[in-house]
Amino acid sequence: MTRFRFPRFRIRWRANAFSDVLGFTFAHWRKQPLLIAGLAATMLTATLADVLLPLYAGRLVDAIASGSTDRDAALSAALSAFGALMALGVGMMALRHCGFLAIIRLTLNMMTDIAGDAFHRVQRFSTNWHANAFAGSTVRKITRGMWALDLLNDTLLLALLPSLAMLVGTTILLGSYWPVMGLIIAAGSLLYIGMTVSLSLFYVAPAASLANQWDTKLGGALADAVSCNAVVKAFGAEDREDARLSRVVAKWRSRTSRTWIRGTNNGTAQGILLVLLRGAIIGTVLLLWWHGQATPGDVTFVLTAFFLLQGYLRDVGVHIRNLQRSVNDMEELVALHAQPLGIEDKPDARPMVVGAGEIRFEDVTFHYAGHETPLYKDFDVTIQAGEKIGLVGHSGSGKTTFVKLIQRLYDVTDGRIVIDGQDIAHVTQSSLRGEIAIVQQEPILFHRSLADNIAYARPEASMAEIIAAAKLANAHDFIERLPQGYATLVGERGVKLSGGERQRVALARAFLADAPILILDEATSSLDSESEALIQEAMERLMEGRTAIIIAHRLSTVRSLDRLLVFDRGTIAEEGTHEELVRLDNGIYRKLFERQAMDLARGLAA
Incomplete structure (x- = not known):
């Protein structure tokens, strides 16, 4: 016991x-x-x-x-x-x-x-x-x-x-x-x-x-x-x-x-x-x-x-x-x-303004506190403005840390991260995160109304703008069916809603934010097929015209992306399009894709 x-x-x-x-x-x-x-x-x-x-x-x-x-x-x-x-x-x-x-x-x-x-x-x-x-x-x-x-x-x-x-x-x-x-x-x-x-x-x-x-x-x-x-x-x-x-x-x-x-x-x-x-x-x-x-x-x-x-x-x-x-x-x-804040704005920090949305990691070294071995060592990668990137790899390979460093939830140990030529360590954190919209795999909602949760990205938004964002996220129909509509309280952390409903509210929040950089921790891996289709459609709509980074769990959802980065122990072991990576003999991506395809085939046979 x-x-x-x-x-x-x-x-x-x-x-x-x-x-x-x-x-x-x-x-x-x-x-x-x-x-x-x-x-x-x-x-x-x-x-x-x-x-x-x-x-x-x-x-x-x-x-x-x-x-x-x-x-x-x-x-x-x-x-x-x-x-x-x-x-x-x-x-x-x-x-x-x-x-x-x-x-x-x-x-x-x-x-x-x-x-x-x-x-x-x-x-x-x-x-x-x-x-x-x-x-x-x-x-x-x-x-x-x-x-x-x-x-x-x-x-x-x-x-x-x-x-x-x-x-x-x-x-x-x-x-x-x-x-x-x-x-x-x-x-x-x-x-x-x-x-x-x-x-x-x-x-x-x-x-x-x-x-x-x-x-x-x-x-x-x-x-x-x-x-x-x-x-x-x-x-x-x-x-x-x-x-x-x-x-x-x-x-x-x-x-x-x-x-x-x-x-x-x-x-x-x-x-x-x-x-x-x-x-x-x-x-x-x-x-x-x-x-x-x-x-x-x-x-x-x-x-x-x-x-x-x-x-x-x-x-x-x-x-x-x-x-x-x-x-x-x-x-x-x-x-x-x-107690020190841990991550603080520098005295000369200035507001960040993102135009095109190019992201560069330049000789980045990073390790978590208490870990002697760095996760990233002299890490370099460039994401072009407007490019749609998928992050693929085993659990613990460095995908989530990658997007957290872009948000400056952690500071790099060495090197720098640059967005449109601006070192993110020298801009205010609030302005940096205001230029990034993120939809998490498990979205967190406040125990407030649906309208308040959607408008959290832009509190001054009108009701018409909130409804428009909900429609783009395929959330308007289910909200309208609720007794109190957009005034419905969602419960602590959104427990009154289903997983698919929470995801669509989070997507509506991202639509309303209208940020030039988008991070999606793929939200369809544990949903029913109907919710998955609605959310996938909304995600594709949301990525248009933005620099998008998608942490991929289901590899079938990243086939249409511009480029895939395959992480392995803090390094990019492979990169390319889906078609290029599946042709690599003994490639990490190919093995992951084949394993998921076999699991899907077994599920259909059962």
């Missing part, structure tokens, strides 16, 4: 994850400096109210305590302290409200920019990157990182900044009355913060980072199974996929459980330290009172300050844990942003 093995994650939490994520965040802060400055000033001013609150609470108690000797003076002092407490409360609430409105604007601006930047980069990553990445995992990295940014901004600007201001302000205020009290608070706060940061960075964060990796893998496994549900059903493999997912979930659960337990242990250690600090502060103020160095109001002042301080300290622990969590959640998004 086959055993399925999952890729082993050799993930180690990077010590510079915090600096990478915070640097990424601060770079976006710098785009809105006035908003950041105003927000910080607002929150710091609001925190000042909390720092002064215990002072006026103490004065209120002293005023009440002195009421037995001079009630009028005591009442005046009490009302003055009461008025100050109310003013501080109202001012704090107003400033915090303004701060919350400001951070909503800041965070939404940043989330919008980050989502757009991430999508921009993912769309432009190389074909090789997309071939090795789970779509579900990529989406999870982006969305999780976006929402982590919301928590990160709240933690830094609404939580940690006011908390640290409160700690510093309270330490200075109490220290100005009793230096020993300021010393105790400063030492206790530094010890508490140091322990919290250390536990978060070196105890909780590594486990959280690994848990996030498995969270990403879980999203990828779900997306992989759901997107391939037709294959699952075809083989009755629902139970097998359940078992496969359960193994991923078990690993995710184990890593997540360890993270949560470590977070709980961190919180308990913080609570113990707060209890010890409480004992030190209350014991010290009692001694001061006993020795006549503190009034009942002073005791109230210290106790109120401590309880506020304790709340802020407890919150600092929570905020640091939130900071650690948000950094872990953003780590993959930041890494995605930092």
Whole structure:
């Protein structure tokens, strides 16, 4: 029985994850400096109210305590302290409200920019990157990182900044009355913060980072199974996929459980330290009172300050844990942003304009990453403008790579590819691909309407132009028979359509593109005879007046082409017309053609 093995994650939490994520965040802060400055000033001013609150609470108690000797003076002092407490409360609430409105604007601006930047980069990553990445995992990295940014901004600007201001302000205020009290608070706060940061960075964060990796893998496994549900059903493999997912979930659960337990242990250690600090502060103020160095109001002042301080300290622990969590959640998004695109436009890249459509490979050497032996070595070939070329050869001989290099989905290792005298490495990729129409063997459609899919080649096209392209592709009749016609949604990747219908929609898209260069990954090899005839007719119509390159699977479909290139291990072993190649003794093309002819004869006999 086959055993399925999952890729082993050799993930180690990077010590510079915090600096990478915070640097990424601060770079976006710098785009809105006035908003950041105003927000910080607002929150710091609001925190000042909390720092002064215990002072006026103490004065209120002293005023009440002195009421037995001079009630009028005591009442005046009490009302003055009461008025100050109310003013501080109202001012704090107003400033915090303004701060919350400001951070909503800041965070939404940043989330919008980050989502757009991430999508921009993912769309432009190389074909090789997309071939090795789970779509579900990529989406999870982006969305999780976006929402982590919301928590990160709240933690830094609404939580940690006011908390640290409160700690510093309270330490200075109490220290100005009793230096020993300021010393105790400063030492206790530094010890508490140091322990919290250390536990978060070196105890909780590594486990959280690994848990996030498995969270990403879980999203990828779900997306992989759901997107391939037709294959699952075809083989009755629902139970097998359940078992496969359960193994991923078990690993995710184990890593997540360890993270949560470590977070709980961190919180308990913080609570113990707060209890010890409480004992030190209350014991010290009692001694001061006993020795006549503190009034009942002073005791109230210290106790109120401590309880506020304790709340802020407890919150600092929570905020640091939130900071650690948000950094872990953003780590993959930041890494995605930092990853090179792979295939990039050169700084001096210019738009390509193709006229005739001549294509030349000049001394091209190319090998895939990780392969020591090049697929192409000093490879030369010229395709004349308007020529119709067929690419023939065994699987892996280099046919598909040939057309991918023309589209610059990969960069050549050496040499160059020239279209109408323009080196494709020195033009913009979008303009290059805009001059090439491609119809793939398995066309991919968006889960949008048929009209939208056809018009994808030229979004500004009118409905009349879309219908004209569909007619040229022999697609109009079947579209008209659908209940919603051109407004019909085709399903994810076009699953609601048959293979022949998808191919005709893809051909209509190519007709509408009206590009001077056409690449056809022959689309008739797995279709019924009626669909094949319709598509073959549309393909011949589409090739007229264009430089056309056809990857041939059925050799009977390339007999009328101008020239055939027979690939063998990255070289052109034979070239010529169909009639010339079938006459070559022991030729590769002749053997392939005879084998297909024999297979067809056996099929007809059966």
